[in-house]
Amino acid sequence: MTNEASGGGPGPAARRFRLFLLACAFLPVALAAHAAPCPQGKGEREEVPALDPYTKGEPEAMAKLGYESFGPFGWGDAHDTDEIVRVLGEIPLLWVETAHFKIGSSLAPYVLAQDRDEKDKLRAELTRLRKRLPKVKPAARELDRWLMLHLYAQRLEELYADFCRHVGVVDADFTPASASGGSNGGLGDGPYLGQREKFRVLLLDKTSGIGRYSGHFLGYEAKYSMRWYFHQTGAMFFGAASEHLAGTYGNDTAFHCTVAGGVVHNFVEGFRWYRTQAPLWLAQGCAHYFARRVDPRYIVYGGGTWSSGDPSREEWKWEPRVLARVKHEYYPTWEDMFAWSDYDELKMPDHMFAWSRVQFLLQDAGATQSFLVALKDAPAGADVPPPTVERQRELVEAAWGRSLAELDADWTAFVKNEYRSR
DSSP states (O other): OBOOEEOOOSOSTTOSOOOOOOOOOOOOOOSSOEEEEOTTOSSOEEEEOSSOTTTTTOHHHHHHHTOOBSSOOEEETTEEHHHHHHHHTTOOOEEEEOSSEEEEEOOOOEEOOSOHHHHHHHHHHHHHHHTTOTTOOTTOSEEOHHHHHHHHHHHHHHHHHHHHHHHTOOGGGGOTTTOOOGGGSOOOSBTBTBBSSOEEEEEESSTHHHHHHHHHHTSSOOSSEEEEEETTTTEEEEEEEGGGOOGGGOSHHHHHHHHHHHHHHHHHHHSSOSSSOOOHHHHHHHHHHHHHHHOTTSOOOSSSBOOOSOGGGTTTOHHHHHHHHHHTTOSOOHHHHHTOOOGGGOOHHHHHHHHHHHHHHTTOHHHHHHHHHHHTOOOTTOOOOOOOHHHHHHHHHHHHTSOHHHHHHHHHHHHHHHSTTO
């Protein structure tokens, strides 16, 4: 199955950049319920409560979840959630603003698939959610539209925290007071990994909304998926539609993997600021790493395609494949990876090795932080070209305190030790 991965907005020399996914939307709190087509296709109209039935919009209940608003609120350059609702029409859009995200969802009610791993995963997630939202039932077999919004709000905040742990940063590192800008020590333009505004995530049920959203607000019609940088607003955007996944990927877990990969790609691109593109191997490797932490069975590629393979064929078991190639010394060098610039030219082994090397590097959060900070260094207000192979070599060796040859020996030892029983 193909995945159009495109994005852009004004900015660096290569401001149009590639990434995962689609688009979605939210709903401001209103007094009447929304009517939507019945997801089971029975012909009735599904009544979607305009007021969240779990919190009732009560400030104390929202505070426990870390919510600031159910909308309406600002969104992108020259448009807000009300305008998105107007353009996308009859879609039942639900909105929520959390500590680090503005999220919109038109995801349909989800009936749990007959998959034990997914059932266990969802039960654990709902159990965590119930601690802050008592009306949630961890053993629920169907998740309504509002519960899907709450679930993705939790998932995204957990993903943000997990990313921060891996790169050794906390929110205080990105407060406006420390964001002096440029090579004089500031860590960015604002408090959201250096972005001025919170990350935007739009999760649609139907792919048709992607084209309408992108065509109206961004000036081009995306067919499947997109990332975007709102230059004037100072926010990274990721959009995805669950309808694009089908067959063995037509479930909530696969969609969760897709969202995790796309959003992490934006974390990497937006770290400090989006004034230069991150190296392809780094952004793609991080996206794979965090998506596989959700569930490794669903392989999500940036750029050209999503995997359409059957998870039961175990194509997703990358560890033994990487191990076999390492034993035969058949793999791309660090310099090979540093030179990657086109998603469409990457083959499956390239994705596997980007993931493995990033997994290895992320063991050292301090070094990872030093690398990212130096990688994204730029004079205040300036756009700079992507780092050269030589610059990447210099930064990697400085951050991890090892030559590439030494890092290669360390990485191959890591692979042989960690992957031998997989």
